[in-house]
Every structure is written in C-alpha cells, then in structure tokens.
Amino acid sequence: MALRHGVLYLVLLAVVLVVRVESGKNWVLIVAGAKDYNNYFSQADSCHAYHTMLNNSIPPENIIHMSYDDVAHDPQNPFQGNLINVPGGPNLYPGCKMDYRKEEVTPEVFLKVLTGDKEGVKKLIGRDGKVVDSGPDDHVFVTMVDHGGPGVFCFPGFVELHNTDLNNALKQMHRENRYKEMVLYVESCYSGSMFEGILPKNINIYSTTCSNAHESGYMCCWDKTREVYLGTQYGNAWMYDTDKANLHKETLYQQYEVVKKACNVSGTVSHPMQYGNLSMNKEVLAQYQSKAEGYQPGVCLNTLEADNTLGPEFTFAGIDLNNPAIDMVQIATTARRLIESRDLSGEKQEKLKADLRHMMLVKEKAESLTKDLVKAALSSPRGLTETDILTGKEQVSNSECYKTALGLFSARCPGINMGKYPFARRNLQAFINLCNHQPQTDVMNAIMEVTEKYGICRAL
C-alpha cells in the first residue's frame, strides 16, 4: 500500500516537473513612467527589463519599450550615456532600444500600444509605432515602473493612467481574443489600487504589484557618485531573480515570494500583492519572460544583487534615507546630497537647503489644504464625517468625478505640482472618498474655494 502510494506520488511529481511552455508568441511591454534625473530608478529599471527580456531570447520585434529617455544624458549624470541599476552594475544604456520616447510616453499611447491599435497610435503621434500585435495563442507580459497615487499610475509629469481605463483596456483585449494569458508587474506607490476590486478573476490575467492599495513602494541602491537611488526593492528583486533563475523551473508564485521577501526589510515594509486569476501563478516564468528556444538558464547579463541590508539608521524628517518610499525620492535625494557632499560650495548648499525647505512646505500645505478641502466639500454632509473622508480607504467608484477633480486641482494649484512632488499625491485618497459620497459639484466648488485661499497654489 505504502509502495503504491509512493509510486503514485512519484508519477504525480514527474507530471508536475515536466515543464510545458505553451506555443504561440511572446509579447513584452515595458514602461518607464518617470522623467527627470532624480527619478533615475524608473529608466534604469526599464532598461534592465529590456536587456533581461532580450537576453532571454524574446524576439526584439516583440518587445516594446516606452521611456522618456532623459536620464542617461542629463547634464547632472556624471557618466554620460550610462545607466546602472545597482552600484557597480553594468551599463544598461547601450543597446537599450526605446520605441516611444519623450512626449510620446503618455497613458493614451500606452493604451493603444497595449490593445494593438496601430491606427490609434498613428493618430496620436503622427507616425507608425510598434504595438502588442498579439493573437489568441499568445502570452503577454507587461512591466511598468514609476510613481503612482491612489487609483492612478503616472506617466511623465503628472499625467495619470487611471485604474478604470487600464482595466477597461484589459477587458477589451480579452473580448477581442488578443491573448491566451497575460501577466502584469506594476511598481509604484499605491500600485495595488490599480487592480484591487477591479481586475476580473476570469479573464486569464495575473498581476503582482509592489505594494497594496494603500501604501508606498520603496527605493534601494543609493549611488554616492551619481547622487541618486539607482533602483527599487521590488523591481530589482524580480529582475535579478529572473537573471539568475532557471525560468523553466521557477514559477510566478516563487518569484512573488522572492519580491515579498525583498520588500520586507525592517522599517520600510511594503506588501507586494497578487491579483486576477491566482491559479496562473503555478506557471513557470519561462512562459512569459523568455522564449523556450534559445534561452539558456544562468547565462545572464548580471547577477549582482541589490544590497538591501540596512546600514545604521539614517533618516531625515522621519524619512528613511537608505530605503525611502518611492514618492519621497526627491526629498530623500536632496537631503542625502546635502548630508554627504561636504565639499559643496556654500552656494550649492544654500540651493539644496532652499529646495528641501520648499518641498517640506509643499508637503505640509498639501496636507492642510486637503483637510480644508474636505471641510468645504462637506458643508452639506451625506452621512460621513470629515474624519471618515480623511481616513477612509475606499476604492474609486466615481472615476469621472475623480478625474475631473484631479484635472481641476492641477489647473488651480500648479504650486502643488504632483508631477514634481509625488509625495503630495498621498492626499488623493481623500479626493476618491469625497467623490464617492458627495455630489461632484460640491467637490469642484470646494476645490475652487480652497485653492483660492492657499498662496502655495500659485508659488511656482
């Protein structure tokens, strides 16, 4: 009896271990959503992903890469034409091909590229561009990295991709039979909010995010010479894992466990999440991140791993300067430059101090403005108190109102520039909550009234 069970077990084990990577084409869409030298991590991550996919034998014509591409040649970059993802790592810029650059990197172009709409892309940018031209047998892998906010992933500047629009595009692709299965890795603060409660479980899509719907993701890899954070905990963890793993053996779930561990360093814990059809996480990475033919496990660009081990505690205004939250990257970068660059001229030091003071002021004003905004919008409350609105963690249910409110706020308060100051987006949860409960006109009137009162709104 025991023997028969043992044999049965071995047979089952053998079945599980036979890796079946399905045929059909592989498509990979890589998005760096940020611009500006301080956001180095975003373009470094995306070039790393590009090389990793190429190295794993995904045909170059099936890889699409969107990146603003201003960091490698930014005058502040002491190594022109050079992008690394970890201190001492290889230069990822040479050969890092981009299909959409500069002003072409927008949510609208992204959605057309994703849904394979060549005509739509041409209409938007006035030229032909590569799209995910996938069919019913194909596997699609999407990876995107930038700042985000509740219910939004951001493109260069404060141009938001809303969770509703992303999920509508995914559902459309499913209806149009544009893939067999799809996997998305999304890295931004609040990235869980891009899928939580919205991504259907029955359209063959599986996603992981670097954080849950209500928290930041975290940076890693400060580089003393470049004076920037080179990477992120989640992004660096999955890519270096992919670079060294045997993709025919390791599953999506195992990679999820790797990123969970990497994002759990003391003090700066984010909670990577899984969404969609969770049964898909039993599939091997090779299904999405490599092509069966030509891929050789262990032959990889770089196996140098990010050093997530913390040195002595190192903070500024409560912000961890070893692994700051992604949306605190500007404050953390400026603080570190000031602290570490002893040989700076007095003038440069004064400039950094002034920048830091201004950012701290924007942070504080954005918080108090949000409180006043909530008060004004609740002049005729519909059953909820100010505290409910300020602390509630609701999902976007009135997307139209939320979009309009963000548009109006940005226009009325350019001083709290959420493109430049991603930390100000932490207050956006209150906008979502307000839109869910109050009439849209009350929310808009409150924005008009309150932005009028705050001098910071016009202080550019």
Ligand SMILES: *[C@@H]1O[C@H](CO)[C@@H](O)[C@H](O)[C@H]1NC(C)=O
């Ligand atoms: C989830 O994915 C698995 C594996 O591909 C599939 O067998 C199952 O039918 C899917 N479930 C749903 C609800 O679509």
Ligand SMILES: *[C@@H]1O[C@H](CO)[C@@H](O)[C@H](O)[C@H]1NC(C)=O
């Ligand atoms: C983080 O790591 C600690 C210690 O290694 C462990 O006790 C804890 O459960 C982990 N937390 C999460 C959310 O995984």
Ligand SMILES: *[C@@H]1O[C@H](CO)[C@@H](O)[C@H](O)[C@H]1NC(C)=O
């Ligand atoms: C893959 O990595 C190897 C080892 O670093 C490198 O020699 C090779 O050029 C890479 N291939 C591609 C296509 O990037």
